[in-house]
Amino acid sequence: MTSPLATIPAHDNRVPDDVDARLTGLLESLVARRGVHHANLAVTSGDGKQRWSAASGPAGAGDRPLRPDTPFFIASVTKRFIITLVLQAHERGEIEPAAPIGDYLPAETITGLHVLGGIDRTSAITVRHLASHTSGLPDYFEKRREGPSLREHLAAGRDVAWTFEDAMRIAREQQRPHFEPQDLAAARQKARYSDTGFQLLIRILETVTGRSFAELLTERILGPLGLTHTWLPGHRPQDPATVAPSPLHARQRRVELPSMIESSNDLFSTTGDLLTFQRALLDGELLGDARSLEALTERRNRLRDVPVLRYGLGTMFFKVGRLMSPGRRPVTLVGHSGVTGTWLFHCPELDLHLAGTVDQTRGQAIPFRFMARCLYAWRTFYREPSPRSRRSVIG
Helix, strand or coil: CCCCEEEEECCCCECCHHHHHHHHHHHHHHHHCCCCCCEEEEEEECCCCCEEEEEEEECCCCCCCCCCCCCEECHHHHHHHHHHHHHHHHHCCCCCCCCEHHHCCCHHHHCCCCEECCEECHHHCEHHHHHHCCCCCCCCCCCCCCCCCHHHHHHHCCCCCCCHHHHHHHHHHHCCCCCCCCCCCCCCCCECCCHHHHHHHHHHHHHHHCCCHHHHHHHHHHHHHCCCCCECCCCCCCCCCCCCCCCEEECCEEECCHHHHHHCCCCEECHHHHHHHHHHHHCCCCCCCHHHHHHCCCCCEEECCEEEEEECCCCEEEEECCCCCCCCCCEEEEEEEECCCEEEEEECCCCEEEEEECCECCCCCHHHHHHHHHHHHHHHHCCCCCHHHCCCCCC
């Protein structure tokens, strides 16, 4: 017998009753789908005057109630934090995006990572190649020559641990590059998603600053913004009263993946902290030079492995067309999603922010159609901002 749903709204929601009813219905319909156990959603206008968040999940005796402020594993949404640290490091003179990665990492770490046609092209890879997925490097998380991939382990709910060295070894020995490092001045560039590149970015950040990834996050993002409910697995949140994160599920089956989560270098956070981070980033609070913010979106290369998405620097673009939002002109979602069905996006045409999760090991495709439905519900009740009132930094 299926457990009834319990939907808990935030106490400070500020939207008309009709919007509340529409968003609540969308959230509950998502959770009622076969293969989704629970979900957490937050939506807020750019000025914060209209905001709504809620969590929905089974109300059975064995289920801990999910609340809007419950933390969750954000998976690759972490790439937005990583690219922020990279751009901050550039502004501090610690990293030059156009520099080859060999300027920052020892030869034993990177030699042989990109061998194509018998030629090692690793020396041609720059920091910007890594941040834009244009290096051609394989994704250590994906298919390999022998044995199941880490993605297959995740999908099946099998816990496994690895180190940075393991990730590099997989890319070097069990996979092959997809294409040569791209000419970043060319009008068209090949792009293919690679977690390997972002693990290298973390190592570069640690090398040039002499600080750990956790320390950099705390000193340069979490501390300044007061994100006390965001933390790196293996460490503790700044607020000791933070409740345990919501669990991952493989459809309706709960899975425990502590080693995989810690090995990934991806964060735990809440929808509230994520929206605070995103608004601060777009408002220029984390970067001192407007050109740094513009660099996130100055290029939009189509991802060869996910053709519906385009990619800038640590930034995804998803077009919400008329088929997803009937009767409305197309709009764009700019931000990032994660493999476990997480999302953090901004719609510049509506100046609307969305964050959430479904905590599913096969959840990567879920956020996009769901966010499109949320936008449609919102647009039904709110007039779109005029072109002059929209933010121009992203769009």
